[in-house]
Amino acid sequence: MSQPLKDILVLDFSTLLPGPMATLMLAEAGAEVIKVERPVTGEDARHTSPKIDGESIGFAVLNHGKKSVAIDLKSEDARAILRPLLEKADVVVEQFRPGVMDRLGFGYEAVRAINPRIIYCSITGYGQTGPKAKSAGHDMNYVGDAGVLSLSRGPVDQPTAPFGLVADVGGGTYPAVVNILLALMARQQTNEGVHLDIAMSEGAFAFAYWAHAQGVIAGQDIGSASARLTGGLARYRLYSASDGRQIAVGAVEEKFWQAFCDVIGQPEALRDDWSDPDACAAEVARRLGSQPSTHWEPLLIAADCCCSVVKTPAEAARDPHFTARGVFDRTLNIAGQEVPALPLPIAPEFRSPAGSAGRAATLGEDNVRFGADLRDRE
Template sequence: MAQPLKDILVLDFSTLLPGPMATLMLAEAGAEVVKFERPVTGEDARHTDPKIEGESIGFAVLNQGKRSVAIDLKAQDTMDVLRPLLEKADVLVEQFRPGVMERLGLGYEAVRAINPALIYCSITGYGQTGPKALAAGHDLNYVGDAGILSLSSGTEDSPTMPFGLVADIGGGTYPAVVNILLALIARQQSGQGTHLDIAMAEGAFTFAYWAHAQGVVAGQDIQNGGSRVTGGLARYRLYTAADGRKIAVGAIEEKFWQAFCDVIDQPQDLRDDLSDPETCAAEVARRLGREPSTHWGPLLVAADCCCSVVKTPAEAARDPHFNARGVFDRKLSIAGQEAPSLPLPIAAEFRSSAGETGRASPLGKDNIRYGAKSP
């Protein structure tokens, strides 16, 4: 099957994570992505650890398959290079604070005058308008402002950091990709582009839909770690086995809960985690703590009760299930060494061959191709 975005040209002015991951997904579906970076140093992500022979692994993972143009956006002759690309581009992705692109002469209205069909996607923390539009922030601030961090942030003595970058990826990358694709479909009917205002803090709200229902609509107080899915019940918690490994107990449905209780031989009078969740949980913890995870793992698999030993990222990459499905089949070249590419939620039939090995372009490799000065 032909790649659905094979004729789409994307101009990528974004850095670090949300925008680069969004354009990576577009590239994986066939789009030609031209990444613009500062001359000499490139974007900051090129210098982050860990590295292989001086090449950043994180940068390589997020920027494989893109073309690199090193250009000073403040230079007087910049528009001589950019105008031909702007005239034929389908999508532009930028991640500056509101107003920066305007000062560079690349704001939406200026670009729209050059190419009315262009889909212009701006990704920021708080959006293009509003009292906090210009405020600095990172993922932790965005999920904090969205109320999500308060739902499961650990104890007063031992605060727990979020395990993933929910706002950056869930509130930035995914909404950007979804809305860019929607805009491309809409353009087929109208012939016109649009300005997409993606605010990471707003996109984070979706990940706690139940908290919206309970805390906003119903107006109920939600205690830290006290809801059904944040540890308020014994049947949906993390416990520690004798070897220190964590056991993920996700036995929400009664049939799974009873099956799990049978595995650990939980007494019948201590299975009601609705009326007395803490007493119930204490006994579950005591029983799971008697044996190592190697003891519990096979028993939980056999019981098929939504309970499992928590894996490390390296263990997950070796999991026979993921390998049987080819999740890590796609390869990436970093400093001449082959490594697994980042798994992305793009259907296999829309991507290039899994046997192809991608890589991130060296800084400025494609300058001549696009009419820019040699870096």
């Protein structure tokens, strides 16, 4: 099957995570992505650890398969230099605070004047408008402001940081990709572009839809780790085995819960985790804590009751299931070494053949190709 975005040109002004991951997804579906970076140092992610022979692994994981143009956007002739690319680009992705691209001369209206069909995607923490629009923040701030972090923040004396970058990826990357694709479809009908205003904090709300129903619409108070899906019931919690490994008990449905209770020998009198969840959970914890995870894992697998041993990232990458599905078959080149590429939710039918996904371009590698003459501006 032909890659659906093979004729799409994307100019990527974004840095770090949300925008670069979004443009990586577009690149994997066939788009040509040109990363626009500042001269000399490039974007900050190029300097993050760990590294292979001086090359940042994190940067390569998010930016392989893209081209790189290094240019000082503050220079007087930056707009003239980039104009040929802006004229033929289909998508622009930027991640500056509101107003920054306008001051640089690359805001939506300025680019739209050059290319009316442009799909201009702005990814920010709080959106282009509103009292917090220009406020600084990171993932933890966004999920905190969205009320999501309060649902499972750990004990008061030892708060727990979120396990993943929910707002960055779930509130920034994914909405950006979805709306860019929708905009490309809409443009086929109208021949017009659009300015997409993606706010990471707003995108985080969807990850706790049940909290919206319970806390916003029904007006019920939701304490930390007190709801059905955040540890309020014994049947949906993390427990520790005797070897320190954790077991994820997700036996929400009654049939799974009863099957799990049978495995661990939970007494009938302590199986009702609705009437006395603490007593029930305490007994589950005692029983699971009496044996190592190696004892419980085959029993839980056999019971097929939505309970499993929590894996490390390295263990997950070796899981026979993911291996069988080819999740880590794609590789990228970092400093001459072939390493697994980050699994992304792009169907194999829309990607290039499995195997090497390329490498991250060196800073300014494509300047000459695209006519970005920077000899007097470095």
